[in-house]
Each structure stands twice: as C-alpha cells, then as structure tokens.
Amino acid sequence: MKNILSVVLFSALFALTASAFAYDNGDGTHTVRSYTKSDGTYVEEHKSGNPGSGVHCKDNFCS
Numbered sequence: 030m031k032n033i034l035s036v037v038l039f040s041a042l043f044a045l046t047a048s049a050f051a052y053d054n055g056d057g058t059h060t061v062r063s064y065t066k067s068d069g070t071y072v073e074e075h076k077s078g079n080p081g082s083g084v085h086c087k088d089n090f091c092s
Contacts, residue, residue: 057082058091 078084
C-alpha cells in the first residue's frame with residue numbers, strides 16, 4: 030500500500046511540475062512560463078524550440 034501511494038504521489042508531482050514549465054504550441058515550439066531562478070533572477074515567459082524539432086528561438090522569434 031505504501032509503495033502504491035508513493036508511485037501515485039510521484040506521478041502527480043511529476044505531471045504538475047512538467048506542466049508548470051512548458052506547453053506545446055503545435056508548431057515545433059513550446060512556451061516556457063515565467064519563473065524565478067534559485068539565485069533570484071526572474072525569467073519572463075518565452076518561446077523555445079522543442080527538442081529534436083530543429084527550431085531555434087531568440088527574442089521570441091523562432092525559425
């Protein structure tokens with residue numbers, strides 16, 4: 030019972046963490062939500078290329 034609860038809890042936390050950082054835009058890019066780094070630096074929401082898509086983004090312009 031303890032192992033099942035651990036697996037369910039881990040799965041829920043993993044799903045919430047993954048969805049908090051990015052979501053797919055359907056065009057080879059995803060939007061990374063704003064966050065604060067451990068050193069206190071604030072990073073604004075921005076676009077990024079999906080891994081393996083060949084899309085590269087700079088200043089929210091992707092090609």
